[in-house]
Amino acid sequence: MVESSGYLVKGAMDDLEACYFVNQTGGNYFQSTSALTSSLPLFALQLSAILFTTRLLLLILRPLRQPSIVSLIIAGVVLGPSVLGAAPLFSDHVLPFKAVKVLETFANLALVYYMFLFGLEMDLNPIMNSGSVAIWIAVSGILIPLGFGFGLFYLLHLLDMNAKEINGYKGSIFWAITLTATNFPDVTQVLTDLKLLRTDMGRLAMSSAVSSDFFSWILLVLAMSLLNSHPYYVLPSILAFALLCVFVIRPAISKIANHAVKGDDFTDQHIWFILGWIVFFGFITDVFGLHSMVGGFMLGVIMPRRDAIRMKLMERLDDFVSGILMPLFFLTSGIRTDAGFMLKETPWYAVLAIIFLSFGAKILSTMLVFLFHNKPMEDGFALGVIMNTKGVLSIIVVNAGRNIKVLNNQTFTLMVFSALAMTCMVEPLIAAIYKPRNKLLRYKNRTIESVLGNGVEFKILACVLSNRDAPCMISLLEASNAGPDIPICVVAVHLVELTGRNTAMLIVHDQSMSSKSNPIRAKSESDQIIAAFKSYEKRNRDVSVQTITAISPYENMHEDICSLALDTRVSLVIIPFQTVLLTADGRAEDAKSTFPAMNQYVLENAPCSVGLLVDRGLGSVVQTGPARNSSGSKRHRIAMIFIGGPDDREALAYAWRMAGHPDHVSLTVLRFLPGRVAAESAPEHSSSSHDGLLSSVAIQEREKRLDDEYTYEFMFKTLDDESITYTEKVVSNGEETLAEIRRNEADFDLYIVGRGEKTRSVLTSGLSDWNSCKELGTMGDALASSNFASHASVLVIQQYVPKNYIATPFGFSASYGSKSWQPLMFSEQVPFGNSTSISHHYVYDQDEDDDDDDD
Numbered sequence: 067m068v069e070s071s072g073y074l075v076k077g078a079m080d081d082l083e084a085c086y087f088v089n090q091t092g093g094n095y096f097q098s099t100s101a102l103t104s105s106l107p108l109f110a111l112q113l114s115a116i117l118f119t120t121r122l123l124l125l126i127l128r129p130l131r132q133p134s135i136v137s138l139i140i141a142g143v144v145l146g147p148s149v150l151g152a153a154p155l156f157s158d159h160v161l162p163f164k165a166v167k168v169l170e171t172f173a174n175l176a177l178v179y180y181m182f183l184f185g186l187e188m189d190l191n192p193i194m195n196s197g198s199v200a201i202w203i204a205v206s207g208i209l210i211p212l213g214f215g216f217g218l219f220y221l222l223h224l225l226d227m228n229a230k231e232i233n234g235y236k237g238s239i240f241w242a243i244t245l246t247a248t249n250f251p252d253v254t255q256v257l258t259d260l261k262l263l264r265t266d267m268g269r270l271a272m273s274s275a276v277s278s279d280f281f282s283w284i285l286l287v288l289a290m291s292l293l294n295s296h297p298y299y300v301l302p303s304i305l306a307f308a309l310l311c312v313f314v315i316r317p318a319i320s321k322i323a324n325h326a327v328k329g330d331d332f333t334d335q336h337i338w339f340i341l342g343w344i345v346f347f348g349f350i351t352d353v354f355g356l357h358s359m360v361g362g363f364m365l366g367v368i369m370p371r372r373d374a375i376r377m378k379l380m381e382r383l384d385d386f387v388s389g390i391l392m393p394l395f396f397l398t399s400g401i402r403t404d405a406g407f408m409l410k411e412t413p414w415y416a417v418l419a420i421i422f423l424s425f426g427a428k429i430l431s432t433m434l435v436f437l438f439h440n441k442p443m444e445d446g447f448a449l450g451v452i453m454n455t456k457g458v459l460s461i462i463v464v465n466a467g468r469n470i471k472v473l474n475n476q477t478f479t480l481m482v483f484s485a486l487a488m489t490c491m492v493e494p495l496i497a498a499i500y501k502p503r504n505k506l507l508r509y510k511n512r513t514i515e516s517v518l519g520n521g522v523e524f525k526i527l528a529c530v531l532s533n534r535d536a537p538c539m540i541s542l543l544e545a546s547n548a549g550p551d552i553p554i555c556v557v558a559v560h561l562v563e564l565t566g567r568n569t570a571m572l573i574v575h576d577q578s579m580s581s582k583s584n585p586i587r588a589k590s591e592s593d594q595i596i597a598a599f600k601s602y603e604k605r606n607r608d609v610s611v612q613t614i615t616a617i618s619p620y621e622n623m624h625e626d627i628c629s630l631a632l633d634t635r636v637s638l639v640i641i642p643f644q645t646v647l648l649t650a651d652g653r654a655e656d657a658k659s660t661f662p663a664m665n666q667y668v669l670e671n672a673p674c675s676v677g678l679l680v681d682r683g684l685g686s687v688v689q690t691g692p693a694r695n696s697s698g699s700k701r702h703r704i705a706m707i708f709i710g711g712p713d714d715r716e717a718l719a720y721a722w723r724m725a726g727h728p729d730h731v732s733l734t735v736l737r738f739l740p741g742r743v744a745a746e747s748a749p750e751h752s753s754s755s756h757d758g759l760l761s762s763v764a765i766q767e768r769e770k771r772l773d774d775e776y777t778y779e780f781m782f783k784t785l786d787d788e789s790i791t792y793t794e795k796v797v798s799n800g801e802e803t804l805a806e807i808r809r810n811e812a813d814f815d816l817y818i819v820g821r822g823e824k825t826r827s828v829l830t831s832g833l834s835d836w837n838s839c840k841e842l843g844t845m846g847d848a849l850a851s852s853n854f855a856s857h858a859s860v861l862v863i864q865q866y867v868p869k870n871y872i873a874t875p876f877g878f879s880a881s882y883g884s885k886s887w888q889p890l891m892f893s894e895q896v897p898f899g900n901s902t903s904i905s906h907h908y909v910y911d912q913d914e915d916d917d918d919d920d921d
Contacts, residue, residue, distance in 0.1 A: 073411075108165050109172075115160060116393045119144055131259060131493040133252045135457045138393060139486050142400025152406065161401060173398040173630040176391030178348040178362040180458065183383055185366025186376055187251075188280065199439055200270055204277035206431040207453055208246045214427035215242025218420050222477070225416035238476055239289050240467030244481055245427050247282040249407040256455055256493050258618065261625055265502050267445060271452050279459060283363065287462055290356050291376060293470060300355040307350065308364065308607045324372040331643045336573040337382055337636020340369075353681075357372040357466065390556050392458070399461055399482070402468055421484045425491065448500040455492050456485040511637050512674040512866045514719040522800040524548075525555045525636040525725070528599075529627060535642040536598045536680035538859065542640070542816075545702045546720075547727035549609040555610050557634050560592050561626070562617045624667035632673045638720075640677040641668060643842065643862075665841040669821075675716055675866045684816055684859035701730055705814040705858075707807065707845060708737040709829050710773045713820030716865035721818050722780055725790050734791045734814070737777055738803050738829045741796045800833035804848060814858045821864040 096265045102108045123137035123144075138517050145854045210469065219238035253275040257263040262271075322336075347365045348358030369375065409417070429450030436446030464481045467473035471482070511517050517524050524546070528539050539558075548554040596613045603611040612634075616626040643665065671675050706721040708714050718735065725733040777792075784790040797803045821843035823829075830844045839842040846862035 070743070083714070097565045102159055103167070105168055108160075108162075109168055111160060112165065112169065112397065113390070113394065115145060116141055116397045117390070120393050131497060132490060133255050133259075133455070133493065135252050136486065136489055137248065138396040139399075139461065139482070139489075141393065142396035142398075143403050143405065143482075143486075144400070144401050145397060147407075148400070148402035148403055148405035151401065166398070167774050169394060169398050169401075172391060173395040174358060175345075176395045177357070177359040179383060179387045180362075180392055180395075181359040182344045182362035182366040183380070183387060184458075185363040186369055186379060188276065188367060189371065193882060199435065199441070200273040202435045202438070203270070203274040203432055203449070203453075203809075204281065207248065207274065207278050207428055208281055210431035210434075211427040213240045214423065215239075215245045215803065218245075218423055219477070220411075221423075222416060222420065223417070225413060236293055237467060237470035237474075239293070240463055241477070241481055243285045243289060244456075244460045244463045244485060245284060245424055246278065246285065247456060247459045247463060248275045248278040248428070249455055249459055250279045252457040252489070253452060256452060256496075258622055259493060260496055261622070262496075262502060263622075263625065263629075265629075267449060267452075267502060271449055272455060275455075275817045278453070282459060282463075284461075286466065287356065287360060290360075290466060290470075292370060293472065294773060296355065299847050300474065303354045303818060304351065304356060306358070307354065311364050311368050311514040319368065320370045323372055323375055327869060331911065337378060340365075340379065341382070357469075359462070395458075396461070399465055402465070403476070403479045403482050404475055405479060405483065408476055408483070411476050412480060417480065417483070419488045420480060424484045425454055425488050444500070447794060448496055451492055451495055451500075454488045456489045460485045501837045511635070511648060514637055514675055514716055514723065514863075515865075517637050518719050518723060521551055523553050523555050525634060525638075527557045527558070527559060527627070527631050527634065527636040527639045529559050529561055529639070530595055530642045531561050533594055533640055535681070535696075536595050538684045539640065539642065540598060540602045540681060541684045541702075542861065543602065543609075544606075545704070545724050545727065545731050545816075547723050547725075547731070548606050549726070550608055552723070552726070553608045553610070554606075555636075556603075556612070557630065558595070558611055558613045559627070560595050560613070560615045561623050562592065562615055563844035564617050564619045564657065595862065624664045624671070627664075627668050628671050628673065636674055638675050638677055638863075639668065639672050640679055640861075641665060643678045643680045643839075662839075662841060669841060669864055672866065676864045677720075678821075678846070678862045680842070680846075680862075682857045682859045701732055704731060704733050704812045704815060704816045705807075705810070706733065706735045706818045707849075708735060708773075708777060709803075709820065709822060709827050709845060711769060711820060711822050711827075712821045712865045712867065713843070713863060715773065715820070715865040717818045717820040717861075718776065718780060720861075720863060722784075725784065725787065732789045732791075735777075735780070735793065736807065737792070737794045738806070739794055739796050740828050741798050797829060800830045800844075800848075803829050803845075804833070807849070816859045816861060817849050818861045818863065819843070819849065821846060821862050823864070860877070 102111065119141040120137055123141055124134060127137055127140075144160065145151060147157070151161055216238045219241045241486055250272065253271055254263065257268045257271060262268040287304070291297055291304060296299045344362050344365055345358075347361030349361070351361035351364070352358045369379075376475075429447060432445040432450035432453060433443060436443060436449075461482065464473060464478055464485070468478045511522055511525075514524075516522075526543065526546070528543065530536050543556060544555070546554055592615050599611050599613055603609055610775075614630070615624070616630070618626050627639060627641070641664075665678060669678075704721060704724060706718055708718055721733055721735065724731045781792045784792065795803075795806050797806060822845065823840075823843055830848075833844045833848050839850065842850055842860075842862050843864075846860055849858075849860045
């Protein structure tokens with residue numbers, strides 16, 4: 067008979083009986099004993115408590131600009147002995163000591179799967195391809211905080227006599243590693259919230275954070291190996307296992323994954339197989355004397371860099387691990403955190419000194435790098451603050467030190483609160499003091515006019531929100547007249563709402579993703595969109611397509627669009643306004659944008675011209691021939707409505723380009739002119755001064771002259787083209803304009819119009835009173851309205867002008883602080899075929915530190 071830890075074990079060789087002592091007090095009406103005496107009900111209560119507390123804190127702290135990691139840490143502290151755990155009723159019934167073992171088991175399992183996901187998302191390419199500045203920031207961000215960590219640990223000895231019993235050099239190692247860590251997922255979330263994700267600062271911060279995370283993890287593994295009771299066995303064993311993973315296991319997994327992805331046979335069986343190997347790798351590293359999470363991380367790092375595999379694994383694991391299991395880890399960490407004991411044993415000035423000195427380590431390291439590279443110190447300070455974002459890895463480090471008993475309750479709690487305070491200060495501080503520097507890039511082909519007839523590649527950023535947007539977008543691109551002398555580069559972006567993740571993602575798809583597919587197996591929406599654009603590329607040898615999936619919250623999608631447009635230097639961004647549905651009687655409903663804020667932001671901030679595409683069946687006119695000039699494809703019938711102004715000239719430039727594809731496009735240009743009575747009854751100008759009135763009249767006369775020059779040039783150059791019709795109509799108001807358009811409404815598949823928001827014309831008078839979609843402009847909204855019986859699609863185009871655009875009677879001007887731009891000439895002639903065309907170029911003064919080349 068043996069009695070140990072509440073168990074009584076007795077029996078003979080062939081009979082064994084084990085009894086567990088249970089306190090039977092606290093019964094209720096349903097059973098004689100309390101349900102909390104059993105492990106499963108108690109665990110369910112603990113899980114419910116941490117999940118409820120975490121979600122409640124998320125709701126409270128998000129308006130205060132706090133990342134999700136702050137809510138998790140505080141939730142664990144609140145349920146631990148620092149707050150609720152100090153009450154005997156709560157500690158005895160919700161968090162009794164006998165339940166800690168179960169919690170720690172699930173917490174360790176959570177770490178194994180979390181570190182697998184961490185390794186799976188860690189792309190080493192940014193580390194290998196980082197610029198010199200990012201590398202120096204990462205290196206200095208490790209070396210200087212390491213020194214601070216050792217120094218602060220011994221500073222605690224000087225400021226607090228009670229800390230003399232601490233094991234000095236071993237505990238200082240874990241403090242030092244904690245200060246070096248910068249949590250990449252939370253840095254991405256902070257940058258997204260601050261709208262800095264796609265800026266130069268954001269890219270530099272992410273590259274530095276990835277490098278810092280990777281090297282901090284290596285330092286943790288080395289520290290755990292060297293501080294083991296048998297370091298001479300542990301370190302060689304883990305190195306040998308790492309080499310085995312890299313040179314044997316990784317090639318084998320890659321071969322299996324390549325075969326599965328190319329044959330589209332990557333099934334759930336592969337997923338469950340990988341999930342089992344995660345635990346097995348954890349078991350191996352645990353046998354070697356390290357934590358099981360090391361094995362999970364190693365398997366994640368060696369997994370193939372395939373989007374199909376990564377996304378499926380993330381779909382299976384991310385929500386469950388991050389939403390259910392990881393809060394249990396923070397609960398166990400909170401149970402170890404005792405704020406009352408720390409404040410009792412540590413002077414308050416020592417706590418504040420350690421927190422602020424810890425916060426200054428990353429700032430100092432980053433500012434030194436910026437000083438050495440002659441970069442703005444305010445940017446260096448801001449980046450240093452961002453690099454202070456701590457996360458799961460920092461809490462893992464201090465818990466690892468607590469596990470091997472080199473950190474006591476005092477030093478463990480102090481470092482947890484230091485990491486919490488540092489992370490809390492990051493986002494509010496950056497939002498209050500830092501404004502990003504918007505550098506002007508050498509980027510002159512920002513409009514369709516600038517590439518028309520110049521032999522320059524026409525770059526288009528085509529956005530799709532769902533599967534039904536792809537056919538219409540591809541049909542429009544088919545009609546855009548790609549040829550050997552006028553190639554088209556399409557950047558196709560699938561905009562996906564961010565759900566179930568903490569970080570936004572930008573996935574650039576490789577060719578193998580859509581090289582083969584099994585038509586029997588249902589593919590994801592993104593796969594179908596990618597396949598459609600790749601098929602369009604194969605049909606058109608003069609078209610190049612790059613497919614990207616941008617995963618972000620809908621409220622931040624406009625940032626992805628504008629940043630991608632700037633990075634790829636496109637001339638036109640096309641956004642699906644919304645596919646218009648048909649009513650039961652076959653009539654089109656009013657076009658209503660699901661994302662008006664996104665559309666409006668892109669229109670106001672895009673670095674190039676913008677098109678809003680209202681689809682009413684244009685996708686049914688997709689070219690199906692194998693190549694350009696296939697005679698079997700249906701001809702697009704396009705009408706361009708010209709009222710006047712820069713947006714209409716840009717729309718005419720796009721229609722003109724389409725007209726160069728006579729086998730597949732027939733173009734009708736309808737220019738509307740005001741009659742004498744209408745011109746005389748034009749609305750008076752709102753200028754209060756005589757000089758302002760004269761200036762306004764001069765500006766209108768200049769715009770009229772530019773309209774005449776451009777339309778007459780178009781008319782004379784296309785006289786011999788039978789596929790193009792140019793007609794001028796004289797009308798008196800907006801009602802007559804629509805009446806003229808309705809006479810031929812059944813003859814067209816697509817209307818192209820200028821947005822004309824800043825152009826006031828008598829030709830559209832009266833229409834603005836019924837304008838329901840401001841993004842489409844007056845004429846675009848009228849054509850997309852259900853009152854307009856045509857089922858033709860509508861493309862509304864806005865020409866790019868700088869934000870500080872100032873119209874003058876003699877041209878344009880704008881100012882950017884000490885920088886300015888002006889037209890190269892009032893009008894410059896550039897060759898177009900056998901004659902010339904009028905083109906307007908914006909010339910920008912360049913920042914001295916911008917080394918980008920002209921496109």
